[in-house]
Amino acid sequence: MRIALHDVTRRFGAFTALDRVNLEVESGELIALLGPSGSGKTTLLRIIAGLDWPDEGEVHFDGEDALSRSVGERNVGFVFQSYALFRHMTVFENVAFGLRARPRRSRPGEAEIRARVERLLELVQLGPFGKRYPAQLSGGQRQRIALARALAIEPRILLLDEPFGALDAKVRKELRRWLRQLAAAA
Amino acid sequence: MTDIELHWDDAFAANRKSTPDHVRGRLSPENAVLPGFPSQPQASRTASMSVRKATRARDVRADPAPMRWAIIGIAVTFLVLFIVVPLLNVFAQALARGFGAYFAAIVQPDAIAAIELTLLAAAISVGLNLVFGVIAAWTITKYEFWGKSVLITVIDLPFSVSPVIAGLVFVLLFGAQGYLGPWLQEHDIKVIFALPGIVLATVFVTFPFVARELIPLMREQGTRDEEAALTLGASGLRTFFRVTLPNVKWALLYGVLLCNARAMGEFGAVSVVSGHVRGETNTMPLHIEVLYNEYQFTAAFAVASLLALLALVTLIAKVVLEGRATNAANSE
Amino acid sequence: MSGATLARYRWRVIPGFGITLGTTLLWLSLIVLIPLAALFLKTTELSLVRFVSIITSPRVVHALELSFGLSLAAAAVNLVFGFLVVWALVRYQFPGRRLLDAMVDIPFALPTAVAGIALTNLYSENGWLGQLLAPLGIQVAFTPLGIFVALVFVGLPFVVRTVQPVLEDLEAELEEVAATLGASRLTTIRRVIFPAILPALLTGFALAFARAVGEYGSVIFIAGNLPNVSEIAPLLIVIRLEEFRYADATAIAAVMLVASFLILLAINLLQRWSGRRGGGLS
Numbered sequence A: 001m002r003i004a005l006h007d008v009t010r011r012f013g014a015f016t017a018l019d020r021v022n023l024e025v026e027s028g029e030l031i032a033l034l035g036p037s038g039s040g041k042t043t044l045l046r047i048i049a050g051l052d053w054p055d056e057g058e059v060h061f062d063g064e065d066a067l068s069r070s071v072g073e074r075n076v077g078f079v080f081q082s083y084a085l086f087r088h089m090t091v092f093e094n095v096a097f098g099l100r101a102r103p104r105r106s107r108p109g110e111a112e113i114r115a116r117v118e119r120l121l122e123l124v125q126l127g128p129f130g131k132r133y134p135a136q137l138s139g140g141q142r143q144r145i146a147l148a149r150a151l152a153i154e155p156r157i158l159l160l161d162e163p164f165g166a167l168d169a170k171v172r173k174e175l176r177r178w179l180r181q182l183a184a185a186a
Numbered sequence B: 001m002t003d004i005e006l007h008w009d010d011a012f013a014a015n016r017k018s019t020p021d022h023v024r025g026r027l028s029p030e031n032a033v034l035p036g037f038p039s040q041p042q043a044s045r046t047a048s049m050s051v052r053k054a055t056r057a058r059d060v061r062a063d064p065a066p067m068r069w070a071i072i073g074i075a076v077t078f079l080v081l082f083i084v085v086p087l088l089n090v091f092a093q094a095l096a097r098g099f100g101a102y103f104a105a106i107v108q109p110d111a112i113a114a115i116e117l118t119l120l121a122a123a124i125s126v127g128l129n130l131v132f133g134v135i136a137a138w139t140i141t142k143y144e145f146w147g148k149s150v151l152i153t154v155i156d157l158p159f160s161v162s163p164v165i166a167g168l169v170f171v172l173l174f175g176a177q178g179y180l181g182p183w184l185q186e187h188d189i190k191v192i193f194a195l196p197g198i199v200l201a202t203v204f205v206t207f208p209f210v211a212r213e214l215i216p217l218m219r220e221q222g223t224r225d226e227e228a229a230l231t232l233g234a235s236g237l238r239t240f241f242r243v244t245l246p247n248v249k250w251a252l253l254y255g256v257l258l259c260n261a262r263a264m265g266e267f268g269a270v271s272v273v274s275g276h277v278r279g280e281t282n283t284m285p286l287h288i289e290v291l292y293n294e295y296q297f298t299a300a301f302a303v304a305s306l307l308a309l310l311a312l313v314t315l316i317a318k319v320v321l322e323g324r325a326t327n328a329a330n331s332e
Numbered sequence C: 001m002s003g004a005t006l007a008r009y010r011w012r013v014i015p016g017f018g019i020t021l022g023t024t025l026l027w028l029s030l031i032v033l034i035p036l037a038a039l040f041l042k043t044t045e046l047s048l049v050r051f052v053s054i055i056t057s058p059r060v061v062h063a064l065e066l067s068f069g070l071s072l073a074a075a076a077v078n079l080v081f082g083f084l085v086v087w088a089l090v091r092y093q094f095p096g097r098r099l100l101d102a103m104v105d106i107p108f109a110l111p112t113a114v115a116g117i118a119l120t121n122l123y124s125e126n127g128w129l130g131q132l133l134a135p136l137g138i139q140v141a142f143t144p145l146g147i148f149v150a151l152v153f154v155g156l157p158f159v160v161r162t163v164q165p166v167l168e169d170l171e172a173e174l175e176e177v178a179a180t181l182g183a184s185r186l187t188t189i190r191r192v193i194f195p196a197i198l199p200a201l202l203t204g205f206a207l208a209f210a211r212a213v214g215e216y217g218s219v220i221f222i223a224g225n226l227p228n229v230s231e232i233a234p235l236l237i238v239i240r241l242e243e244f245r246y247a248d249a250t251a252i253a254a255v256m257l258v259a260s261f262l263i264l265l266a267i268n269l270l271q272r273w274s275g276r277r278g279g280g281l282s
Helices: A041-048 A091-098 A111-124 A137-153 A168-186 B006-017 B065-092 B100-105 B109-142 B148-160 B163-174 B181-186 B193-222 B224-231 B237-248 B248-263 B268-273 B284-292 B295-328 C003-013 C017-045 C048-055 C058-091 C095-105 C112-123 C128-136 C144-169 C172-179 C185-214 C233-242 C246-277
Strands: A003-012 A015-025 A055-061 A076-079 A157-160
Touching: A003 A041, A015 A041, A015 A055, A015 C017, A041 A076, A041 A157, A055 B006, A076 A137, A076 C128, A076 C172, A091 A111, A091 A137, A111 A137, A137 A157, A137 A168, A137 B193, A157 B237, A168 B268, B065 B295, B065 C095, B065 C112, B065 C128, B065 C144, B100 B109, B100 B248, B100 B295, B109 B148, B109 B193, B109 B237, B109 B284, B109 C017, B148 B193, B148 C017, B148 C246, B163 B268, B163 C017, B163 C185, B163 C233, B163 C246, B193 B237, B193 B248, B193 C017, B224 B237, B237 B248, B248 B284, B248 B295, B248 C112, B268 B284, B268 C233, B284 B295, B284 C112, B295 C095, B295 C112, C017 C246, C048 C058, C048 C246, C058 C095, C058 C185, C058 C233, C058 C246, C112 C144, C144 C185, C172 C185, C185 C246, C233 C246
Parallel strands: A076 A157
Antiparallel strands: A003 A015, A003 A055
């Protein structure tokens, strides 16, 4: 899906986080935003996801206005820097959350949800971990569960905010390689 | 993302070129690994799709307005009904007959005696609990030893015991028919129905306050500062007074205030151990009960208002001290 | 060396372990342990038959039922309304919020006798609220309903103050993530926020319950104190003491203490359960 940002501006009081940002992302592209901390990367991602709104400018998904849609309607997967896994739910329940949260009409059956979640867990190579709690996982494993959870809703866009910031170099390398493969296959 | 593998983008660009054209848009696990997965129906579109230049930021975490106002309404009504109104009532009833009657009730001899006794008993109790509370907190937070959690439970015990039972146990020990009763009578020592009994009961009930305020804070602060002082050659006592105490001064002060408020206001435990002798063994709360039972309502409320003022002062102090404690923590 | 081994050496590093532990144990023994031991010692002086006959006598049974029953009800009310209060205080802005937040501690700081006479006066026939309720045929003062009101008052801060820090510390990202995953507001509250604060809610409930069971000062003014009607267990203990029937008083106290210990145990288990599963970010 094409993303188009046009003259997006976001101010926080006297501080301008984003100043007339223009960006176009084609379908299937994998884009990395690089910049020093405080340069507005997270703000931009949040605006695309619908967790924040620009003061000026437009955001289009496939030519249609995205700003008039709420975050749930935008179908954007978001992986936070701090993973934001639900601590009181098992790994399985975390990944299944987005599917179970759907209104009854469009919700898949339990059997199908189970199948999808298990497939996702296999994908991130954490198949046997379904019954564990996030507190029992390492940082790298939590990162992958957060990713699996975002993927479960089959998002049109996947946003990752500093996804490897809290991990050590070796794990970072592996996850990056793996993410590249995921994007390449999409 | 400040550290980058510069070759990554090149490698990826090469990858991208090999991506088949017909695979569009959605990054989904089926495309990645398993083919043949049923596709998800599109999310329904909203009606208004007009392009907007300036948009209103809508907080994702905000509750809808009707729900907000309903909850605020219920919460405020509940708090006003159960807390504000009774509190106001104390002062309203105290001043029901004007300031003259108010002051007359307070300076009445029995009332003065009650006030003096309350202040004395509270001063002793708080003083004792201050010293031993600090020592207990030090023991628990600066050392590791077996049975620590048992110790903490014991410290918390008075909180879960009814004040009446607190008084009862001291009567069982020191009362005329108590275990030590005969011995005390022999030596003409009065504990129950006298100041010592009141102090004991008050100490029992208010002991946890100081320790509980200090323990979480001291636990968080750890032993680093003390160890530093020791390496610099300070003695244990010096370390305690110059390093540990200053670190916890606001929490300690607040613990003392709470302890004092509870000590001065304790009713159930003291009621059991005191003899209810007017002018001698009646604390302020007991005196309030006496006045109330004699239908001297205005006088009762007048004395009560003094304690209510104390409670308000304690709360104000809490807010102020919490502000100071936060500032101290932030400036570290 | 492992952390545990190092920790064990710490007490040799910081001086004063012996004396401070000794002093603490001595003080606790004098003030808490020995007095409580006296209570249980006295209990054992009773034969089992006598003990059972005391605590199963109608008046005692009624007093215990009244105390525990009304405490449970009052704690339940505090659970529901305390939850709404803490939600409003933490999540919303409205005029007077900070003032009301500070006032939540009033039942904690106000002497029980003061609260007792204030509530009695308030709900008596000529009182501000009693006047409003009388035409409706509702009598609060000098009835079990009055006891209930007083118990709600004393337990109010417990639920609020226990849940407040948990709700305040709940990361915004949890709700945002749920929103990106398509959850409605109601679903997010139900399945993400509520389970996270449930342990604290239950702990607050247990604390309010424990406090209410032992409450004396706030209640005896507004209760009718009629035996078998509106007489709470602590009052019965006091009456027995005044009659020098120490054995009876001790027996009732022992039953109440055992119940309190069980509640304390439940609180500890709850807190450990909540610590293991947690309710926030991971």
